[in-house]
Amino acid sequence: MALFGTDGIRGLANHDLTAELALDVAVAAAHILVESSSNADHQPTAIVGQDSRASGEFLEAAVVAGLTSAGINVYRVGVLPTPAIAYLVAQSKADLGVMISASHNPMPDNGIKLFSRGGGKLADSIEAAIEARMGEPWTRPTGRGVGRAINDETATERYLEHLLASVTTKLDGLTVVVDCANGASSRVAPEALRRAGAKVIAISNQPDGWNINDDCGSTHLENLRAKVLETGADIGIAHDGDADRALAIDDMGNDIDGDQILAILALGMKSRGVLKSNTVVGTVMSNLGFMKAMKDADVNVITTAVGDRYVLEKMLESDYSIGGEQSGHVILREFATTGDGILTSLALLQEIKRSGKRAHELAGLMVRFPQILINVKNVAKEKLETSQIIIDAVKQAESELGDSGRVLLRASGTEPLVRVMVEASSDSVAHEIATRIAEVVAQELG
Numbered sequence: 001m002a003l004f005g006t007d008g009i010r011g012l013a014n015h016d017l018t019a020e021l022a023l024d025v026a027v028a029a030a031h032i033l034v035e036s037s038s039n040a041d042h043q044p045t046a047i048v049g050q051d052s053r054a055s056g057e058f059l060e061a062a063v064v065a066g067l068t069s070a071g072i073n074v075y076r077v078g079v080l081p082t083p084a085i086a087y088l089v090a091q092s093k094a095d096l097g098v099m100i101s102a103s104h105n106p107m108p109d110n111g112i113k114l115f116s117r118g119g120g121k122l123a124d125s126i127e128a129a130i131e132a133r134m135g136e137p138w139t140r141p142t143g144r145g146v147g148r149a150i151n152d153e154t155a156t157e158r159y160l161e162h163l164l165a166s167v168t169t170k171l172d173g174l175t176v177v178v179d180c181a182n183g184a185s186s187r188v189a190p191e192a193l194r195r196a197g198a199k200v201i202a203i204s205n206q207p208d209g210w211n212i213n214d215d216c217g218s219t220h221l222e223n224l225r226a227k228v229l230e231t232g233a234d235i236g237i238a239h240d241g242d243a244d245r246a247l248a249i250d251d252m253g254n255d256i257d258g259d260q261i262l263a264i265l266a267l268g269m270k271s272r273g274v275l276k277s278n279t280v281v282g283t284v285m286s287n288l289g290f291m292k293a294m295k296d297a298d299v300n301v302i303t304t305a306v307g308d309r310y311v312l313e314k315m316l317e318s319d320y321s322i323g324g325e326q327s328g329h330v331i332l333r334e335f336a337t338t339g340d341g342i343l344t345s346l347a348l349l350q351e352i353k354r355s356g357k358r359a360h361e362l363a364g365l366m367v368r369f370p371q372i373l374i375n376v377k378n379v380a381k382e383k384l385e386t387s388q389i390i391i392d393a394v395k396q397a398e399s400e401l402g403d404s405g406r407v408l409l410r411a412s413g414t415e416p417l418v419r420v421m422v423e424a425s426s427d428s429v430a431h432e433i434a435t436r437i438a439e440v441v442a443q444e445l446g
Helices: 019-036 055-069 082-092 124-133 155-164 188-195 222-231 258-271 288-296 308-318 341-355 359-363 381-386 388-404 427-445
Strands: 009-012 045-050 073-079 096-100 109-115 149-151 175-179 199-203 235-239 246-249 279-283 300-304 322-324 330-332 371-377 406-411 417-423
Touching (some): 019 109, 019 124, 045 055, 045 082, 055 096, 055 109, 073 082, 073 155, 082 109, 082 341, 155 188, 155 341, 188 235, 222 246, 235 341, 246 341, 258 279, 258 288, 258 330, 258 359, 279 288, 279 308, 288 300, 308 322, 341 359, 381 427, 406 427, 417 427
Parallel strands (some): 045 073, 073 149, 175 199, 279 322
Antiparallel strands (some): 009 109, 096 109
């Protein structure tokens, strides 16, 4: 079984993802890094950060130990969002970035995300090379050959300055509720919004090591919705544990998902003449309503596999300026090499200010097709594409839906489950077909 999933390594901390494993990954990554360096006299550097999970403390210690023992100088930046690590790697010209986080997963989980020079996520081939090198015999440096570990006290402020450099329209007059998921954005998200001019009401911004993603953040929007309606705020923003994504609640209490945010931002960029090649990059999970809204606005849509790394690859390949996922990962390539929830929220709020419209009016630019997503857990996901019974069930459903919907089955890259997604003209039709296919998947792969 591959160690790396669609977004790094994840598992139950201290069970699947142990200190020993974290150290081994760090050492192997260091070896690949050193061998690929074009300057033999240059001592490589790495940026290491984490979200607010208690387990991040021992995993960070293990990663730092592995890197420094292999001769890498490490700058520890503490609790910061994943996109902050990507930015700091690029800004400081570091050779490697390591983020210890399991994103939106529950607190007991944790993960390791790696960034290459320039701040991009590692290619699949590099991850495979790291995995292949784990546990190999190696000659350890001694004396001045070992790396140093330095606490970087400037990292948070540098990241905030980077975020605020994206703001050309001040947010004065807007009231924003931000749900920080008791995670990595708990300090920087409210501060960035305040400095941009908004009145900020922060919730779930008191991390204690155990409460990250606990009934809060982008996977639990109920508290945010209630606070927006209670305070009469203009909008609510919800981050996940490592703040590489953002979802929203409009002024009427309705959800604004990643596809709607992507549509708002893409249309805003088109109106300002900065949408490169008149194209936005989505994924195979992008809602049909998004596709229709873009077609109606004469904007081209390119789709990729699920995962912001694949979105970024397509953006880089053809020099596109914006792309993203329904989950709230949005990449604004002028400013970032990965999804950045805080950057996304600043861009969304600027569109509200520029347009003079309320959040619910902007979100109405795209009408979502009813979509049902069922996670079929504890199944042999690797057999998904070879089961003829499942293939036939999908074909039957597609025949029933015609042009008014679609079916998508996808094996999770981070968990032992298969995602069954159905879009249709009504909730009832989508639910009936999704349930039927999920039952087939459970029977065939369970």
